[in-house]
Amino acid sequence: MIELLCLLLPLAFYSGWRSANRQSKLPQEQEKPVPARFVRGINFLLNEEPDKALDLFLNAPSWDAQTADTFLALGKLFRNRGEVNRALRVHQYVIARPELSTRERQAAMLALGEDFFAAGLLDRAENVFREFMRHYPKNTQACEPLRHIYEQLQEWEKAIELAACGIEDKVERNKLLAHYLCEQAEDALDAKQLYQVEETLKKALAIQPKLARIQVLYAELALARGERQAALQYFKKAIEYDARLTSTLTKRFLEVFQQSYEAQQLQTFLRHEYARQPDPHLFPALLALSQTGGEASTVEPLVKTHLQQGNLSLQSVARAAEWQAQQAPQDEPLHSLHVALARLVKSQPRFQCVSCGYKMQDYLWRCPACHRWETVHHL
Numbered sequence: 001m002i003e004l005l006c007l008l009l010p011l012a013f014y015s016g017w018r019s020a021n022r023q024s025k026l027p028q029e030q031e032k033p034v035p036a037r038f039v040r041g042i043n044f045l046l047n048e049e050p051d052k053a054l055d056l057f058l059n060a061p062s063w064d065a066q067t068a069d070t071f072l073a074l075g076k077l078f079r080n081r082g083e084v085n086r087a088l089r090v091h092q093y094v095i096a097r098p099e100l101s102t103r104e105r106q107a108a109m110l111a112l113g114e115d116f117f118a119a120g121l122l123d124r125a126e127n128v129f130r131e132f133m134r135h136y137p138k139n140t141q142a143c144e145p146l147r148h149i150y151e152q153l154q155e156w157e158k159a160i161e162l163a164a165c166g167i168e169d170k171v172e173r174n175k176l177l178a179h180y181l182c183e184q185a186e187d188a189l190d191a192k193q194l195y196q197v198e199e200t201l202k203k204a205l206a207i208q209p210k211l212a213r214i215q216v217l218y219a220e221l222a223l224a225r226g227e228r229q230a231a232l233q234y235f236k237k238a239i240e241y242d243a244r245l246t247s248t249l250t251k252r253f254l255e256v257f258q259q260s261y262e263a264q265q266l267q268t269f270l271r272h273e274y275a276r277q278p279d280p281h282l283f284p285a286l287l288a289l290s291q292t293g294g295e296a297s298t299v300e301p302l303v304k305t306h307l308q309q310g311n312l313s314l315q316s317v318a319r320a321a322e323w324q325a326q327q328a329p330q331d332e333p334l335h336s337l338h339v340a341l342a343r344l345v346k347s348q349p350r351f352q353c354v355s356c357g358y359k360m361q362d363y364l365w366r367c368p369a370c371h372r373w374e375t376v377h378h379l
């Protein structure tokens with residue numbers, strides 16, 4: 001990385017110096033102080049003293065179009081290396097130049113906003129992006145970073161206002177808007193504003209009828225109103241729409257539906273889903289509900305068939321081994337195998353973002369690394 005820095009910083013300086021020479025047509029002897037500054041800057045970089053090199057090059061009086069681009073690239077390089085203060089210094093310097101073209105000024109403002117965002121100074125980043133939108137209302141490049149700020153701050157009303165900005169694809173726009181509404185509904189649910197939850201979910205459902213998250217929230221709303229049967233139906237629909245939710249929802253099922261007839265209903269539903277689509281990720285949930293459902297005689301053939309003929313995942317095998325170890329508490333080798341598999345499951349991420357590759361243990365609607373929605377899948 002230092003090699004790139006060694007290249008970019010002197011390049012920005014050299015570009016401006018060459019431009020100044022062209023314009024003023026200085027006699028050769030008057031060019032001498034400039035190379036001296038150049039050589040001193042290179043020496044600072046070689047001695048790994050980038051701040052001194054920055055001081056030297058940023059104080060150079062000359063400037064041209066290439067200088068701006070090179071300094072912008074340099075600032076981005078600093079930010080990507082986590083050196084946000086240096087990135088801010090470079091971008092603030094660029095913005096202060098009166099010679100900038102509109103394109104360069106826009107690029108510098110966006111870069112400065114990104115620097116503040118990376119530094120965690122969200123209010124300052126918001127100000128920069130808002131100012132960008134005021135100055136350049138036809139340019140939508142600030143919409144996405146602004147949305148990221150409001151997502152981070154959980155200011156969903158402001159995020160909703162920007163949900164359509166700069167997104168051409170209608171499907172993507174609707175997905176984003178529906179999730180923002182779901183976030184609002186979750187906040188209202190936490191605040192026990194149940195009427196507000198229902199109204200918000202209605203809007204989300206009209207935009208994205210097959211979004212499983214809406215069904216989960218309807219289920220939680222029904223539970224808050226004491227309508228357990230309705231909640232059960234909503235949860236079932238959520239799994240029908242999106243099987244990725246099964247493991248997360250099973251924990252909730254086991255917590256909420258403790259009556260055996262409720263567990264029985266869910267077990268029947270999951271058995272049907274599993275027969276329809278033998279997804280190994282459904283098996284741990286099916287086993288847990290089969291045990292709770294009280295029909296012990298059905299569990300053994302379920303485990304046996306899964307291990308011998310079913311599609312397997314690490315989680316499904318570990319769960320089957322756990323059940324077998326419970327049936328034979330004296331079997332030390334089986335118990336050791338179950339413990340080893342359980343350790344392996346704990347150490348392995350189960351989900352991954354298909355957009356950026358970030359791995360995680362639990363399903364999340366929004367990737368915490370690249371901030372995209374619904375890009376997380378089973379590994």
Ligand SMILES: [Zn+2]
Pocket residue numbers: 353354355356357358367368369370371372375
């Ligand atoms: Zn991602």
